[in-house]
Amino acid sequence: MADRPTLTPRLRDRLGETLTLTQVGMIAERAARAFWPLWSVLCVVMGALLLGLHELVAVETVWAVGGVALVAALVLAVRGARRFRWPRRRAAVERVDATLPGRPFQTLLDRQAVGAGDAASAAVWEAHRARMTKRLESARPVPPDLDQSRADPFALRYAALLVLTVALIFGSFMRVGSVTSMGAGGPDLAQGPSWEGWMQPPGYTGLPSVYLNDITAPALDVPEGAQITLRMYGEVGALSVDESVSGRPVMSDEMAQETAQDFEVVRSGQLAVDGPGGRVWQIAMIPDDAPEVARGGGIETSYEGEAQIPFTAADDHGVVAGEARIVLALSEVDRRYGRAIAPEPRDDLTVALPMPVTGDRAEFEESLVANFSQHPWANLPVRLELSVEDARGQRGLSEPEILDLPGRRFFDPLAAAVIEQRQALLWNRDNAPMIGQVLRALTNRQGDLFRSEVQYLRLRGLLLRMERLARYGLTDEQQEALAQALWDLAIELEEGDLQDALERLQRAQDRLQEAMRNGASDQEIAELMQELREATQDYLRQLGRQQQQQAEQNPDMQQQMNPQDMMEMSQDDLQRMMDRIQELMEQGRMAEAMEALEQLRQMMENMQVTQGQGQGGQSPGEQAMEGLADTLREQQGLSDEAFRDLQEQFNPGQQGQGQQGQRQPGQGQPGQQPGQGQGGERGEQPGGGQLLEESLADRQRALRDELNRQRRNLPGQGSEAGERAGEALGRADEAMDGAERALRGGDLAEAIDQQSRAMEALREGMRNLGEAMNEQQQQRAGEQGFAEGGDPREQRDPLGRNSGTTGRVGTDEGLLQGEDVYRRAEELLGELRKRSGEADRPEVERDYLERLLDRF
Incomplete structure (x- = not known):
C-alpha cells in the first residue's frame, strides 16, 4: 500500500478548494x-404565459396545452433523474490530475515497486515524489464542458431561451396571473374580466408610451394632450x-362600461378601472405652455431697402x-397731400418668420429679412405683430408695435418726388389727376431737373399714359403697371451714372x-457712416464701369499713365480708413475725423480703378469672358423680345398696356409731342410684325457672327477644358443658326426654344473657359518671377491679399485682419441666413446654404 503523501496545510486547503470547484462543475x-x-419546455411555457398567448385562445385549448406540457415535464424530469449521476471525489481528482504534467496525484498515491530496499533507489523515488508534490501547486479547477451540441443537434434549447428572452422584454408578469382565473369554476370564471391600457404622449414631447397594466404606483405624471386608451x-x-x-361631462353607466374607451388628458384628476383586477391612479397633468415671441433689438435697413427685424421666440x-x-x-x-383721402382697402401684409435650420427651437433668436420697399406702406407707420405656433397648435403673440415699415430711401430729390407720387397712386387711384399735375410740374423745365433726355421722355410718356387711363378709371392691373414703371424710373434717377454716384x-x-x-449721437453717426460706405461702393462701381468703357475706346490710355505717380489702395484700405473716421467720431475727436474725411473726399475725387492686370489692361482670357458675357446678355434680350411678340400674337394689344416703353393706342402718329411715341422701336409701321421678325433675325445673325469671331480668338486651346469650351460654343452657334431660320420663317415658338439652347450652351462655354484659364494660370505659377505689370509680391488679389512670391492666387493670409474679422463674419452669416430663407431661390442652392449654416 502506498504511503500517504506529506502535504503542507496550505497546499492541502488549496487542493481541497480546487477539487470542490471541479466537482461542482x-x-x-x-x-x-x-x-x-x-428546462427548455419550462422556458417555452413561461414565455407563452408572459406574452399572454393563453388569452388569445379558448380556455379548453389552454388546458389541453397545459396538460401536455405538464406530462412532458414529468417525463423529462424522470428521464433526467435516471440519467444523472452524482460525481465522486475520485472523479474530480482524476479530472484535475489529467490537466497536470506527470499526473502528480496518481504519482503520490503510487508505491515503489522495484528497488524499495536499495537506499539509492529509494532516494530517487523520494526526489520524484517531492517534485510531483511541488507540481501540485499549479493545480487549477477544471471548467465544466456544457456543450450540448451532440445531445441537441438542432439547438432547440436556444430557441426556448429566445422565446423566454422576448417574453421578458415585451411581455408582462401581470398576464401570468390571469391564467389562475381559468379554473373549473364555470364559463364566467374561465373568462373572467380583464383589461389593458396605454398612455400615449404627444409625439413632439419625445416621451415613451406607458403600458398602464405595469404601472402600480398610485400617482402618474402625464403631459397635456396625452391619449389614454383602455x-x-x-x-x-x-x-x-x-x-x-x-373634461368629458358626467358619464352614464352605459358609457362608463364601454369596452373600448379613448380620451385625451386635458387636466389633472383621477383615473380608475372599477371591478375585479381594477386599478386607481392620480393623474398629474404636465401643462404644455403656449409659445412666446417678442421683438428683439433695433431694425437695420440696407441701402437697397432690405430690412432685418430681429425677434426672440421660446416654447417648452x-x-x-x-x-x-x-x-x-x-x-x-x-x-x-396724396394721403388726404381714404386709402384703398388692402389685405394685411403677412410674412413667414424664419426658423432655425438646425439646433433646438425651444429658445432662439432670429431676424426676419425682407424688402418692403415696393409695398404701398413702405416708410409709413404700421402696426407690427409677431405670432408663433407650437406643435399642439397653441399660438403666442407679441405686443403690437407701431413703427415705420422699413423701405428704401431715395436721396436724389427728383427720384424722391417720383416715389412720393408712386405711393400716392398706390394709396388711392383717385389721386391720379393730382399726380398728373405734379408730374407736369416736374417736366415743365427739362434742363433744370433731368440730366438725361431719355429719363425726361420716360416720365413724360408715363404722365400722358396715366392721364389717358385715368379718364376711364384705372384697373388694378393698370395701377400696378404704372406703379412699377414709376419705381423703375426712380431707381434709374437714384442710381444714375458716375456723376450721380459722385453727387x-x-x-x-x-x-x-x-x-x-x-x-x-452714436446711432446717427453709425447710420451716416453706413450711408457713406454704400455711396462709396456705388461710386467705385460706376467709376470702374466708366474707366473700362474708356479703356475699350482708347487702349493706349492706361499706357500713358506713369505708375510712379500713382498710389494703390485696395477695398480693405478704404474700409479701414472709414472705420478709423467712425472710431475718431465715437471718441469725440471731431477735428481729426473731419480732417480724415476731407482726405477721403480728395482721394475719391482723384481715384482711378484698375482691373488687377497692372498697366496692361485686361488679359485675353478676361476679355474673352467679358465678350461672351455681353453676347449672353444680348441673346437674352433677343429672346425676351421674341417672347413678347409671341404673347402679342395670342393677346393683341394687351402686352403694350402694362409695359413701359411699348406703343399705346393713339401713339406713334405724326405730330406727336415728345414722349408720345416711345413704343415705336418695336415696329409700328404697316406690316410691322413681319418687319419686326426680319429685324430680330438680322440681329440674331449679327450676334452669331460676333460669336464666331470670339471663337477664333478663344484662349485655352489645347487643354481639355478649352476643348470643351469650344464644343459648347459650337453648339451655341448651331442653336443661333436655328433661331435665325425660325425667325425668318415666322415660327417664334421654335425661335425661343433655339435661343434657350444657345444661352445654355453659352453658359456652359463660359464655365469651361474659366476652368481653362485657371489651369493655364496654375501652369504658369512658379515659372515667372514677375508677372506683367510689376513684382507679384507687390500685387494684391481682389480680396486685398498679397498674391505671394510665386504669382499664385491663394496665400496663407487671412481674408481679414484686425478688428473687422468678427463684424465681417457676422455679416456673412447673416447673408447666408437671408438667402437660405428666400423661397424663390432654387432648392439645390438653398440645400447648399443650409449645409454651410450647419457647419458654421
Missing part, C-alpha cells in the same frame, strides 16, 4: 446533459371606467412656425460733416 455538466429538455375584456359591465382627466417643446402680421396704422399716418457720395460726406459739427 461536473455536477452542472451532468445536470445540463440530463435535464436540458426539461380596452375591457370578458363580460360587458363587469368592468367600468371612472375618470376626471378628459419647440416652436414649429411663425409669421409677422403688418397692418397700416392709419391713425399715425400724416394725412396730407450721392458728396451728399453723404456733407451730411456726415454736418453731423460732426452738430454733435450727433
Whole structure:
C-alpha cells in the first residue's frame, strides 16, 4: 500500500478548494446533459404565459396545452433523474490530475515497486515524489464542458431561451396571473374580466408610451394632450371606467362600461378601472405652455431697402412656425397731400418668420429679412405683430408695435418726388389727376431737373399714359403697371451714372460733416457712416464701369499713365480708413475725423480703378469672358423680345398696356409731342410684325457672327477644358443658326426654344473657359518671377491679399485682419441666413446654404 503523501496545510486547503470547484462543475455538466429538455419546455411555457398567448385562445385549448406540457415535464424530469449521476471525489481528482504534467496525484498515491530496499533507489523515488508534490501547486479547477451540441443537434434549447428572452422584454408578469382565473369554476370564471391600457404622449414631447397594466404606483405624471386608451375584456359591465382627466361631462353607466374607451388628458384628476383586477391612479397633468415671441433689438435697413427685424421666440417643446402680421396704422399716418383721402382697402401684409435650420427651437433668436420697399406702406407707420405656433397648435403673440415699415430711401430729390407720387397712386387711384399735375410740374423745365433726355421722355410718356387711363378709371392691373414703371424710373434717377454716384457720395460726406459739427449721437453717426460706405461702393462701381468703357475706346490710355505717380489702395484700405473716421467720431475727436474725411473726399475725387492686370489692361482670357458675357446678355434680350411678340400674337394689344416703353393706342402718329411715341422701336409701321421678325433675325445673325469671331480668338486651346469650351460654343452657334431660320420663317415658338439652347450652351462655354484659364494660370505659377505689370509680391488679389512670391492666387493670409474679422463674419452669416430663407431661390442652392449654416 502506498504511503500517504506529506502535504503542507496550505497546499492541502488549496487542493481541497480546487477539487470542490471541479466537482461542482461536473455536477452542472451532468445536470445540463440530463435535464436540458426539461428546462427548455419550462422556458417555452413561461414565455407563452408572459406574452399572454393563453388569452388569445379558448380556455379548453389552454388546458389541453397545459396538460401536455405538464406530462412532458414529468417525463423529462424522470428521464433526467435516471440519467444523472452524482460525481465522486475520485472523479474530480482524476479530472484535475489529467490537466497536470506527470499526473502528480496518481504519482503520490503510487508505491515503489522495484528497488524499495536499495537506499539509492529509494532516494530517487523520494526526489520524484517531492517534485510531483511541488507540481501540485499549479493545480487549477477544471471548467465544466456544457456543450450540448451532440445531445441537441438542432439547438432547440436556444430557441426556448429566445422565446423566454422576448417574453421578458415585451411581455408582462401581470398576464401570468390571469391564467389562475381559468379554473373549473364555470364559463364566467374561465373568462373572467380583464383589461389593458396605454398612455400615449404627444409625439413632439419625445416621451415613451406607458403600458398602464405595469404601472402600480398610485400617482402618474402625464403631459397635456396625452391619449389614454383602455380596452375591457370578458363580460360587458363587469368592468367600468371612472375618470376626471378628459373634461368629458358626467358619464352614464352605459358609457362608463364601454369596452373600448379613448380620451385625451386635458387636466389633472383621477383615473380608475372599477371591478375585479381594477386599478386607481392620480393623474398629474404636465401643462404644455403656449409659445412666446417678442421683438428683439433695433431694425437695420440696407441701402437697397432690405430690412432685418430681429425677434426672440421660446416654447417648452419647440416652436414649429411663425409669421409677422403688418397692418397700416392709419391713425399715425400724416394725412396730407396724396394721403388726404381714404386709402384703398388692402389685405394685411403677412410674412413667414424664419426658423432655425438646425439646433433646438425651444429658445432662439432670429431676424426676419425682407424688402418692403415696393409695398404701398413702405416708410409709413404700421402696426407690427409677431405670432408663433407650437406643435399642439397653441399660438403666442407679441405686443403690437407701431413703427415705420422699413423701405428704401431715395436721396436724389427728383427720384424722391417720383416715389412720393408712386405711393400716392398706390394709396388711392383717385389721386391720379393730382399726380398728373405734379408730374407736369416736374417736366415743365427739362434742363433744370433731368440730366438725361431719355429719363425726361420716360416720365413724360408715363404722365400722358396715366392721364389717358385715368379718364376711364384705372384697373388694378393698370395701377400696378404704372406703379412699377414709376419705381423703375426712380431707381434709374437714384442710381444714375458716375456723376450721380459722385453727387450721392458728396451728399453723404456733407451730411456726415454736418453731423460732426452738430454733435450727433452714436446711432446717427453709425447710420451716416453706413450711408457713406454704400455711396462709396456705388461710386467705385460706376467709376470702374466708366474707366473700362474708356479703356475699350482708347487702349493706349492706361499706357500713358506713369505708375510712379500713382498710389494703390485696395477695398480693405478704404474700409479701414472709414472705420478709423467712425472710431475718431465715437471718441469725440471731431477735428481729426473731419480732417480724415476731407482726405477721403480728395482721394475719391482723384481715384482711378484698375482691373488687377497692372498697366496692361485686361488679359485675353478676361476679355474673352467679358465678350461672351455681353453676347449672353444680348441673346437674352433677343429672346425676351421674341417672347413678347409671341404673347402679342395670342393677346393683341394687351402686352403694350402694362409695359413701359411699348406703343399705346393713339401713339406713334405724326405730330406727336415728345414722349408720345416711345413704343415705336418695336415696329409700328404697316406690316410691322413681319418687319419686326426680319429685324430680330438680322440681329440674331449679327450676334452669331460676333460669336464666331470670339471663337477664333478663344484662349485655352489645347487643354481639355478649352476643348470643351469650344464644343459648347459650337453648339451655341448651331442653336443661333436655328433661331435665325425660325425667325425668318415666322415660327417664334421654335425661335425661343433655339435661343434657350444657345444661352445654355453659352453658359456652359463660359464655365469651361474659366476652368481653362485657371489651369493655364496654375501652369504658369512658379515659372515667372514677375508677372506683367510689376513684382507679384507687390500685387494684391481682389480680396486685398498679397498674391505671394510665386504669382499664385491663394496665400496663407487671412481674408481679414484686425478688428473687422468678427463684424465681417457676422455679416456673412447673416447673408447666408437671408438667402437660405428666400423661397424663390432654387432648392439645390438653398440645400447648399443650409449645409454651410450647419457647419458654421
